[in-house]
Amino acid sequence: MADKDKSIVAELGSVPIGEMVRSMAMAVADAQFALDRSSLMVAEFMAGRHPLRDPATGALIDARGDAVDEPVMVDSRVQFGYAIVDGKRVPQSLSLMELGFVPNFYQFVDTVIEVKVALRLGKASPTSDAPETRPGWSPAGARDPRVVVNSTPIDAGYASSYNFDLQFASVFRTKLVPVPPPAVLEERLRRLLEDENALNAEEPES
Secondary structure (H helix, E strand, O other): OOHHHHOOOOOOEEEEHHHHHHHHHHHHHHHHHHHHOOOOOHHHHHHOEEEOOOOOOOOOOOOOOOOOOOOOOEOOOOOEEEEOOOOOEEEEEOOOOOOOOOOOOOOOOEEEEEEOOOEEEOOOOOOOOOOOOOOOOOOOOOOOOOOOEEEEEEEHHHHHHOOOOHHHEEEEEEEOOOOEEEEHHHHHHHHHHHHHHHHHHHOOOO
């Protein structure tokens, strides 16, 4: 069992610094997506009538937890107060939104990623499937595209194995900030939604 656990996650060796940055940025993006998905599921619940979803994936499920194509709707309203009908008190069922509750949406703002690494210059091994790169047009902006900057994360194991002094480690810092979508894209999306709503309103109910 121990050998199996060791094969699940392998230690990261020397990798191009661009790949390291991309992996960390994607990790933040995945976390943001998970937060947004959770908030949307809460919004559905607060609306008073929501489909059953897998809490881990958000996929539609039935009461037994099996995946389905058609949503299984659930009434999530709560009884609050009553109305007078024909001189009698009739309990009212209201959604949480009707009671003033709103879902919270969370966002990573100005995310700073800082790692200590050992940097090393090297040459990329040419491969048959590598895209052709002209001098002066490499992604890193180097004149010679064969020269790459490799990075190795510094941790206790690395420092102990190579007798590495942590005070000589390089610090790589990058910052992720949210930016609004282009105004033209927002306008086109708004028009698409208006056209879709108008089309649905014209279709006869089955």
